[in-house]
Amino acid sequence: MSVFRGTLVDTPSPGELRIRRDHVISVDTHGVITHLSPASSTPSDLVAQAIPLTERGFLLPTFADLHLHAPQYLNAGIGLDLPLMEWLDEYTYVAEERVDADPELARRLYARLVERLIEAGTGCVVAFGTIGVQANLILAQAFQDAGVRGFIGKLSMDQCPRPTYGEPSTAASLASVTEFLDRMDSLTGPLPPHQRVVAPILTPRFVPTCSDELLRGLAALAKARGVKVQSHMCESRDQMAWVEGTRGKADEVVFDEAGLLTEDTVQAHVTSFPPALVELVKTRGVTVAHCPLSNAYFSDAAFPLREAIDAGVKVGLGSDIAGGYALPIQTAMRQAVVVGRMREGARREAGGEQPHDGRGLKVDWVESLYLATRGGHAALGLGGAFEVGLPFDAQEITLVRGTRAVGQLDIFDLADTDKWWTEAVERWWCNGDHQNRTGMWVQGKRLLKQSA
Structure with a gap:
């Protein structure tokens, strides 16, 4: 058992910032929170066992990245001037082919990727892989060895975007993903349940690369094997026009008719x-992975985050490496707020109707923190908050050592009031970085320990 004493920060619901000062939290040997209370009302034996956190620091749930293309980490930060469909052909498919063809490259790439994720406080990732079974098993092993939660997606695509990259038939595609599911079972099966931090996720790349027969087959497989599904939906004007021109119907109609819009589905973008469509997504229980940075480069519209939150749609954040160039979800949080404010400015300029609650289309920093933590985890059936019975997935954030602020923060007043703590967390949200992250745990296992 592990016991900690200090300040806990989380966001149980959109817009709700919960700061609990001088609390004791205990975690059992399976990595589950078993006790949480103010230190003043905690049994003395637990208080005696508690490891004190940094006085001017706090525990925060780890970040969840609901949309990341693992092999494209090779390309992070290049080629972003191209339209989506051209960028895919010139950079994306080439990177994925390289990773499938070179297991040693895959090992080096994915080992570095998980190191960077831990450094960035990302404890859970929904990852697109490649079409090759071996490379995806290397990806899964990298996540499992590092202790980072990973939903690993072997791509399914029977309508090849290029002669050298794709699957030859629907039958071959379904056989390949079934082999991947079986081998993932072999990878995690020998482990006790609380140590299984990786799982497969079925991954039809997007409608342009998947036949209707393949999509129906994947839906049947998802139901039979109890596996989640991820894809892209309504990402950009050129992509949606391609689907309309070849299928004669919209993206969401193709997915829904195939049976792939369910409460176990994560769809990226939906700009x-x-x-x-809001009503369809909400009714089906689909989660949207909002990727504000990549949307700015490859989409022709901004995802209406304010409306989605208000409608009760399940939403989390994604880095969309490499369509987004920044791996840390802190960047996605900040960009989500910026995009919301720009949408509100455009609404005012156009004389649009003021939403009934008076907030307009803005999204604030607390709501974005919810999306990055509780929102993303809860959509996957995980925790993302500090409550008894939830997994202990946490990052320790240190703001000040002695009298000097850490990293890029400059804090000159060191009061100990509720107002000070709220403002300090907001300062970190705006200007904090990896230097403030001095600890990280997933399912109770410590992954990061460093000096601030």
Whole structure:
């Protein structure tokens, strides 16, 4: 058992910032929170066992990245001037082919990727891989060895985007992903349940690369094997036009008719989100992975985050490496707020109707923190908050050592009031970075320990 004493920060619901000062939290040997209370009302034996956190620091749930293309980490930060479909052809498919063809490259790439994720406080990732079974098993092993939660997606795509990269038939695609599921079972099966931090996720890349037959087959496989599903939906104007021109129907209609819009589905982007689609996504229980940075480069519209939150749609954040160039979810949090404020400015300029609650289209920093932690984890059936019975997935953030602020922060007043703590957390949200992250745990296992 592990016991900690200090300040806990989390966001149980959108817009709710919960700061609990001088609390004791205990974690059992399976990595589950078993006790949480103010130190003043905690049994003395637990208080005696507690490891004190940094006085001017706090525990925060780890970040969840709901949309990351692992092999594209090779390309992070290049080629972003191209339209989406051209960028995929020139950079993305090439990177994935390289990773599938070179297991040693895959090992080096994925080992570095998980190191960077831990450094960035990301404890859970929904990852697109490649079409090759071996490379995806290397990816899964890298996550499992590092202790980072990973939903690993072997791509399914029977309509090849290029002669050298794709699967030859629907039958071959379904056989390949079934082999991947079986081998993932072999990888995690010998481990006790609380140590299984990786799982497969079925991954039809997007409608342009998947036949209707393949999509139906994947839906049946998801139901039979109890596996989650991820894809892209309504990402950009050129992509949606391609689907309309080849299928004669919209993205969401293709997915829904195949049976792939369910409460176990994560769809990235959805920047075209009219009221009818909002209702469909909400009714089906689909989670949207909002990727504000990559949307700015490859989409023709901003995801209507304010409306989605208000409608009760399940939403989390994604880095969308490498369509987004920044791996830390802190960047996605900040960009989500910036995009919301720009949308509100455009609404005012156009004389649009003021939403009934008076907030307009803005999203604040606390709501973005919810999306990065509780929102993303809860959509996957995980925790993302500090409550008894939830997994202990946490990062320790240190703001000040002695009298000097850490990293990029400059804090000159060291009061100990509720107002000071709220403002200090907001300062960290704005200007904090990896230097403030001095500890990280997933399912109770410590992954990071460093001096601030």
